[in-house]
Amino acid sequence: MPHRPYEQDFGNNGGDIGVELAVHDLLGKATGLRACDLYGGAQREWVPTCWWMGRSDPEHAARHMEIGLKRGFNSMKMKGSAEDDIVGIVKAIKNVAGDDTEVIIDPNRRFYRTCEAIDIANQLEPSGNVILEDPMPFDIAEWQLFRQKTTIPLAMHCATEHHIALANHCCYYVTMAYPAKSFLGIAHMATCFGALCWARSGVELGLLDAYILHFSSAARNCVLPGDAFGHRLRIDDLIEEELEIKDGAIKLPEKPGLGVTLDKKAMAKYAKQTWESEV
Numbered sequence: 076m077p078h079r080p081y082e083q084d085f086g087n088n089g090g091d092i093g094v095e096l097a098v099h100d101l102l103g104k105a106t107g108l109r110a111c112d113l114y115g116g117a118q119r120e121w122v123p124t125c126w127w128m129g130r131s132d133p134e135h136a137a138r139h140m141e142i143g144l145k146r147g148f149n150s151m152k153m154k155g156s157a158e159d160d161i162v163g164i165v166k167a168i169k170n171v172a173g174d175d176t177e178v179i180i181d182p183n184r185r186f187y188r189t190c191e192a193i194d195i196a197n198q199l200e201p202s203g204n205v206i207l208e209d210p211m212p213f214d215i216a217e218w219q220l221f222r223q224k225t226t227i228p229l230a231m232h233c234a235t236e237h238h239i240a241l242a243n244h245c246c247y248y249v250t251m252a253y254p255a256k257s258f259l260g261i262a263h264m265a266t267c268f269g270a271l272c273w274a275r276s277g278v279e280l281g282l283l284d285a286y287i288l289h290f291s292s293a294a295r296n297c298v299l300p301g302d303a304f305g306h307r308l309r310i311d312d313l314i315e316e317e318l319e320i321k322d323g324a325i326k327l328p329e330k331p332g333l334g335v336t337l338d339k340k341a342m343a344k345y346a347k348q349t350w351e352s353e354v
Contacts, residue, residue, distance in 0.1 A: 095254055096286050096333065103332030110286065110333050114255055114293035121324035122288045123273075125150040125179060125300035127308075130159055133167035140171040146307055147320030150177040150300045156185040162198045165205060177300060179206045184234060186210040189217040196225035206299075208250060209234045218245035232275065237261050241268040248299060250275045253283075255290035262294035273299035281306045281314030285328055285335045288318075292327050311341045 099110050111117040126143030128136065131153065140151055151168050155161050161180065169176050186192035192210040199205045206228050211217070213234035221229060222245070230248035231240040237249045241264075249265050249272045251258045262272050274291040276284070287303040300323060306312035307320075315336040319326040328334020 092253060092283070096282060099255070099286070100332035107331050109328070109331055110255075110289035111292045111327065114259060114290050117289075117292040117327060118295050118297075119292050120327050121321070122291045122303070122327060123150075123298065123300040123323060124148065124288075124303050124320070124325045125152040125177070125323070127152045127278075127302065127304050129154045130156060131164055133160060133163040136164045137167040137171050140168045140176075144172060147323070148304070149323035150179070152179045152181065152300070152302060155180050155182045157182070157187055157191050157195065161195055162202070165199060165202050169202060174202075175204060177204045177206070178202075179208060179230070179300070180210075181208040181232065182210050184209050184212050187212075189214075189221055193221055193224045196221070196227040200226055206230050206248065208232050213240070213245075215239075215243045215245060219243065222246075238264060241265060241270055246270070248272060250299075252276065253286065253290070255286070255293075258290050259294055262297055266296050271296050271299050273297060274301040274303065276302040276305060278305040278308060279303070280309060281312035281316075281318070281335055282333065282337065284312070284318065285314070285333045288325055288327055289333065311338070311345060313338050313341050313345070 099113060102113060103110050126148035128139045128151065131139065143151065149172060165178050168178055186195055189211055196207060208230040209232040218229065228247040229245065230250055231237055231246040232250050240246045241249065247270060249261065249270055251261045251272065252275050258274060265272050272294065274287050274297060276287055284303040284306045287301065291297045291301050303325065306318060315338045
């Protein structure tokens with residue numbers, strides 16, 4: 076374990092990310108550049124993004140997919156567990172949105188054992204266009220065995236370090252979160268293994284979703300639908316602009332910096348605690 080402070084990774088809390096967003100926004104506005112340009116330039120102007128739901132059942136999943144389609148999304152990210160009717164849920168989603176609809180299933184390792192995960196994956200194969208994200212706890216041999224026993228692609232989230240999974244041929248895809256420097260570094264590393272990626276989130280508001288869109292657009296291999304959907308779940312996303320969604324993708328903001336404006340009236344309305352600094 077590193078003992079020197081500069082060798083340690085202290086992570087990022089909400090305050091750190093807030094400062095980073097502000098700095099990147101100010102740098103962009105000062106130079107007339109979008110945040111994505113600060114990260115190397117946009118590879119795409121429309122960033123693939125999926126609709127989302129928690130653990131569910133087929134009837135609820137069908138209704139939720141209908142809502143997603145009305146809002147411009149055409150793929151689904153869902154939570155799940157081995158106890159759920161995973162096959163029935165995927166069928167219900169595709170009955171609403173079409174057989175080509177991409178469904179990303181994140182059990183958070185709640186398919187428990189490799190034998191159970193393989194069994195569920197084999198049942199999902201006829202549906203097509205399904206990705207499993209961290210279906211079971213990580214073990215190099217067992218993840219390799221999973222790849223041998225099913226055609227359903229595996230994605231690595233947090234079951235282990237991304238480079239360990241990729242170097243041992245345990246997954247096809249990886250998914251990462253902010254900050255931008257971390258995401259872009261891992262995305263670049265993943266290209267060395269021919270792996271694709273997407274940016275995950277934690278159901279954020281408009282400012283952070285805009286940030287996610289910018290660094291997602293700057294990664295060449297970030298072509299799978301990401302999770303920057305939180306602004307569509309809230310009563311108010313706390314930004315003045317409306318992020319445009321069309322055909323399962325969100326348009327990258329065009330103005331300098333993050334390209335969106337904090338809605339101060341909404342902030343005042345929904346704030347629970349405020350403080351001011353004289354600095």
